[in-house]
Amino acid sequence: MSKEIEVTDFLLAIKQVVGSSSPEQPIVLHEPDFSGTQAWAYVKDCLDTGWVSTAGQWVTRFEQELCAVTCASHAVAVTNGTVALRLALHLLGVGPGDEVLLPPLSFVATANAVTHLGAVPHLIDIEESSLGLCPQALTDRLDRIAERTPAGLFNRETGRRVAALLPVHVFGHPADLPGLLAVAEAWGLPVVEDAAEALGSWRDHAGKATHCGLFGAIGTLSFNGNKLITTGGGGALLTHDAELAQRARHLSTTAKLPHPWAFDHDEVAWNDRLPNLNAALGVAQLEDLSRRLEAKRQLAERYAQAFAGVKGVELISEPQGCRSNHWLVSLRFTAADPAEAQAQRHSLLEVAHAAGILLRPVWHPLHQLPMYADAPRGPLTVAEDQAARLLNLPSSPQLLEEWSA
CATH class of the missing domain: 3.40.640.10 (Type I PLP-dependent aspartate aminotransferase-like (Major domain))
Known part of the structure; x- marks a missing residue:
């Protein structure tokens, strides 16, 4: 499968959940909402x-x-x-x-x-x-x-x-x-x-x-x-x-x-x-926390359904024995080569931002920032590998159509 087709598949799966967008009316990563509160x-x-x-x-x-x-x-x-x-x-x-x-x-x-x-x-x-x-x-x-x-x-x-x-x-x-x-x-x-x-x-x-x-x-x-x-x-x-x-x-x-x-x-x-x-x-x-948590869980489930069968990515799921708040629903690119995964992520970021869907890569690992370059550390193999693969998806609960109903 070509990189262009893969990126199209990824973007279509995201759009199934977030709906229409444009650079003039973008869908952001996570925004505040006070509707239904005092x-x-x-x-x-x-x-x-x-x-x-x-x-x-x-x-x-x-x-x-x-x-x-x-x-x-x-x-x-x-x-x-x-x-x-x-x-x-x-x-x-x-x-x-x-x-x-x-x-x-x-x-x-x-x-x-x-x-x-x-x-x-x-x-x-x-x-x-x-x-x-x-x-x-x-x-x-x-x-x-x-x-x-x-x-x-x-x-x-x-x-x-x-x-x-x-x-x-x-x-x-x-x-x-x-x-x-x-x-x-x-x-x-x-x-x-x-x-x-x-x-x-x-x-x-x-x-x-x-x-x-x-x-x-x-x-x-x-x-x-x-x-x-x-x-x-x-x-x-x-x-x-x-x-x-x-x-x-x-x-x-x-x-x-x-x-x-x-x-x-x-x-x-x-x-x-x-x-x-x-x-x-x-x-x-x-006072509205339980409703927000349930909406976040529903949103994560919709992303899971949208990405079911899409090759090359997987959602970060809550660990066994845990109940996550699903603050930011996140993708992991699964290509064996982290450089290939990073390139796919970059391509998706470009096309998504052009379409007004403001995805976000994970933070730079701390030791790759200038002020922490000399920090003492053990081997950071997993962190460096994962940092090249991770991408946050729009995760506001108000993305659900029924949120404000």
């Missing part, structure tokens, strides 16, 4: 009462609603997902000169949050199935470089402390946290989960379903404009640890001690708290 009424309440900044009933209610939908004991809302990661890592003691183990296939914010603390990202390969950090690759790397000492776990090659493990739930598909937790526990590593894309994603563990972000000590969420729900910006920390949650609240509000009028602060901290206006938007959409 968003305007809740935001208007902020404007009418004057509670528009970092205090107010909607911040508290947003955190309560996050706990309700994830089964977290505590949620702390902050200004964005990068801030949430930086704060979570700081709470677990990550600091200047430390190394944090994380996958190379992630949005750059994962590594940036580490670097903002003066720490160093240490890259570990992924597994092909979930696209998340691979437990076996992690074991192999730690066996090679890690040394246990009375002062903690150290990288014998760099002399730096290995301070934390930072897995990522890519495109909303849960990573193998049971496997990663076993490795982390064996080596005494605390775990922070980057669940920025995984609100509404669950994985079976120890006989029960656990929401992404609640396997390790702390997990983080993002509510950027392209996420399942959005607060414009916004993020949150999830934890079952009351002490960590209290520390997060204190450090995200400039470490100000409670007092009716005095400005007493007891340590260097940040001004990270989510404004009430943004939280009101979040509450309105959390």
Whole structure:
């Protein structure tokens, strides 16, 4: 089959799901939608009462609603997902000169949050199935470089402390946290989960379903404009640890001690708290979360039907024992040669964008960015192979005709 015919087949399958498009009226990757919610009424309440900044009933209610939908004991809302990661890592003691183990296939914010603390990202390969950090690759790397000492776990090659493990739930598909937790526990590593894309994603563990972000000590969420729900910006920390949650609240509000009028602060901290206006938007959409998740599942099923029998590609499916939120439905080009897969992907990107269908390739692997080119790393064979093959499809729930019915 020629490349031209293959690309035509791919594009026709996408059009079966997304319908008509044009450069003037494009179909974007994932856009916000507030239809069927109380968003305007809740935001208007902020404007009418004057509670528009970092205090107010909607911040508290947003955190309560996050706990309700994830089964977290505590949620702390902050200004964005990068801030949430930086704060979570700081709470677990990550600091200047430390190394944090994380996958190379992630949005750059994962590594940036580490670097903002003066720490160093240490890259570990992924597994092909979930696209998340691979437990076996992690074991192999730690066996090679890690040394246990009375002062903690150290990288014998760099002399730096290995301070934390930072897995990522890519495109909303849960990573193998049971496997990663076993490795982390064996080596005494605390775990922070980057669940920025995984609100509404669950994985079976120890006989029960656990929401992404609640396997390790702390997990983080993002509510950027392209996420399942959005607060414009916004993020949150999830934890079952009351002490960590209290520390997060204190450090995200400039470490100000409670007092009716005095400005007493007891340590260097940040001004990270989510404004009430943004939280009101979040509450309105959390009330609609189950409908959104069901629509996303239906959309993923329609893509699966459209691509059934189309050669040369496969959809990334939710891992066994998981329930994914299907944030971004994604294609993998299956040509044996990754260069051929990458060429097919590029051809599809060209014809789709010309038709107003705004597909997106996966991020560049972190070690291929200039600021992380020298980051310590193990073999990244799977990540480099998959980065050449992956493509995100338009995934807004409003692509379903019945969404607004």
